[in-house]
Amino acid sequence: MNKTPVMDTVSYLLSRIAKAHRNKANALLASLDLHAGQELLLQQICKQEGVTLNELTCDMCVSAVTVTRMVERLEKNGFLKKERCMADQRSVRVYLTEKGKQAVESITEKMWEELEKETVANFSIEERILLKRLLMQVLRNLT
Amino acid sequence: MNKTPVMDTVSYLLSRIAKAHRNKANALLASLDLHAGQELLLQQICKQEGVTLNELTCDMCVSAVTVTRMVERLEKNGFLKKERCMADQRSVRVYLTEKGKQAVESITEKMWEELEKETVANFSIEERILLKRLLMQVLRNLT
DNA sequence: TAGAGATAATTAGCCAGCTAAGCAAGTCAG
DNA sequence: CTGACTTGCTTAGCTGGCTAATTATCTCTA
Numbered sequence: 171m172n173k174t175p176v177m178d179t180v181s182y183l184l185s186r187i188a189k190a191h192r193n194k195a196n197a198l199l200a201s202l203d204l205h206a207g208q209e210l211l212l213q214q215i216c217k218q219e220g221v222t223l224n225e226l227t228c229d230m231c232v233s234a235v236t237v238t239r240m241v242e243r244l245e246k247n248g249f250l251k252k253e254r255c256m257a258d259q260r261s262v263r264v265y266l267t268e269k270g271k272q273a274v275e276s277i278t279e280k281m282w283e284e285l286e287k288e289t290v291a292n293f294s295i296e297e298r299i300l301l302k303r304l305l306m307q308v309l310r311n312l313t
Numbered sequence: 314m315n316k317t318p319v320m321d322t323v324s325y326l327l328s329r330i331a332k333a334h335r336n337k338a339n340a341l342l343a344s345l346d347l348h349a350g351q352e353l354l355l356q357q358i359c360k361q362e363g364v365t366l367n368e369l370t371c372d373m374c375v376s377a378v379t380v381t382r383m384v385e386r387l388e389k390n391g392f393l394k395k396e397r398c399m400a401d402q403r404s405v406r407v408y409l410t411e412k413g414k415q416a417v418e419s420i421t422e423k424m425w426e427e428l429e430k431e432t433v434a435n436f437s438i439e440e441r442i443l444l445k446r447l448l449m450q451v452l453r454n455l456t
Numbered sequence: 457t458a459g460a461g462a463t464a465a466t467t468a469g470c471c472a473g474c475t476a477a478g479c480a481a482g483t484c485a486g
Numbered sequence: 487c488t489g490a491c492t493t494g495c496t497t498a499g500c501t502g503g504c505t506a507a508t509t510a511t512c513t514c515t516a
Contacts, residue, residue, distance in 0.1 A: 176356065176421055180441065181334065181428040183448040185353075188331035189374055190455035191324065196504080205471055206503085210328075213319065224494055231332055236473055238496060243471075260481045260494045278319055285324045291454045297447060298323065304436075304444045305326040311434045312333035339474080348501055349473085367464055379503055381466060386501075403464040403511045 180308075191285065198281040202273055203247065209277045211240055215250060215266055216274045222261045249273060323451075334428065341424045345416055346390065352420045354383055358393060358407055359417045365404045392416060 176182055196206055204212075214229050215221055223241060227234045241264055244250050249270035255261035266274065290298050319325055339349055347355075357372050358364055366384060370377045384407055387393050392413035398404035409417070433441050 176425045178445075179425060179429045180445055180448065181425060181432050183445065183452060184327070184330055184334060184432070187327055187448060187452050187455065188334075190452065191327060191331075192503090193374065194455065207472055222494080227494095231336065232472090233474060234495065235475085235497090238494095240472075242496095258482070258494085262495070282319045282322060282324060286322045288454055289322075289324050289327070289451055293447075293450070300443070301447045301451075302321075302323055302326065304440065304447070305323065305330060307436070308432055308444075309326060309330050309333065311431055312330065312337065335473095350502055365464080370464095375502090376504060377465065378467090378505085383502075385466095398464095401464080401512070405465070 184308075191289075194285055194288065195281060198284060199277075202276055204273065204277075208240060208244060208249075209273075209281065211237070211244065212249060212266065212270055212274050213277065215264055216271065219265050220253075220263045222255065222263055224261065226264070244270070327451075334432075337428060337431065338424060341427060342420075345419055347416065347420075351383060351387060351392075352416075352424065354380070354387065355392060355409065355413055355417050356420065358409055359414065362408050363396075363406045365398065365406055367404065369407070387413070 192206055195209075199206060199209060210230060211226065214226055218225070221229075223234065223237050226232075226237045226241075230237070241250065241252060241262075245252055245264075248267055250264050250266050253263050253265065255263050290301070293301070335349055338352075342349060342352060353373060354369065357369055361368070364372075366377065366380050369375075369380045369384075373380070384393065384395060384405075388395055388407075391410055393407050393409050396406050396408065398406050433444070436444065
């Protein structure tokens, strides 16, 4: 019996697309002095000012170590500031600086909109809706 | 006018799916003593024994530096061996060892098949074909 | 044929991601 | 109130990913 070749699976297509996406995003992020991944962190903080590192860890499905170091570097570069939580001295809360807020705006307007435009170029409205529905199902399957 | 929120774009869904995929894959790869990304490299070499580093760089859309170091580590761990090309002394050709070949087999059988099964769980045949068609179009748009 | 340019690989140095191990603060049962 | 446990974060050390700069080889032209 013939197996489906790896190269012809949905999973493989998704991994190729992810890589292409990251490459596109890198170019756009570099102009903002950001590295890949940092944009998601900033967006998450923007959605919830004063979020704790632990909450960020959960929201982003990333290890606590990674969050600690990304926050450390983003603070050093002036995008956010840390503050130890009064109620629970173990926790650290993070807030965007003005520079951080502007970065999030730029990311939304330039990066995501550009990326989306390229991604679904020459798709009809119906196809876009359909694709979104199917991908949401995929995401549910995996989480 | 209302903009589409970032969280509701195809691009964002794809980035979330990519992360979920990577997390799933990591668990399966760890059992083979491999790290994320190495499986793609080994597969590529399996498809073309004696491929040069430069060709791998192109095939995988990854920088030459990354290929050099991944090959270096995989050689150290006994998955492949390097050999300087006779015809062009600049080039380096890589070949899978027996261990490397077995790893590729395991990856194909365990990792990709498992991943695919989970990814398109509870999709009808028609939906799978449709999703694949749409994703191939997305990939073309991005490359 | 000699030098300029192109090409293949490497080194140095950075960041994102991970696990394992550790520390400090909070919590809770005895 | 004290010791055990949990929780939040950090440090150490690894890998994948990148750019910039270097080295070595090849190629091609003047």
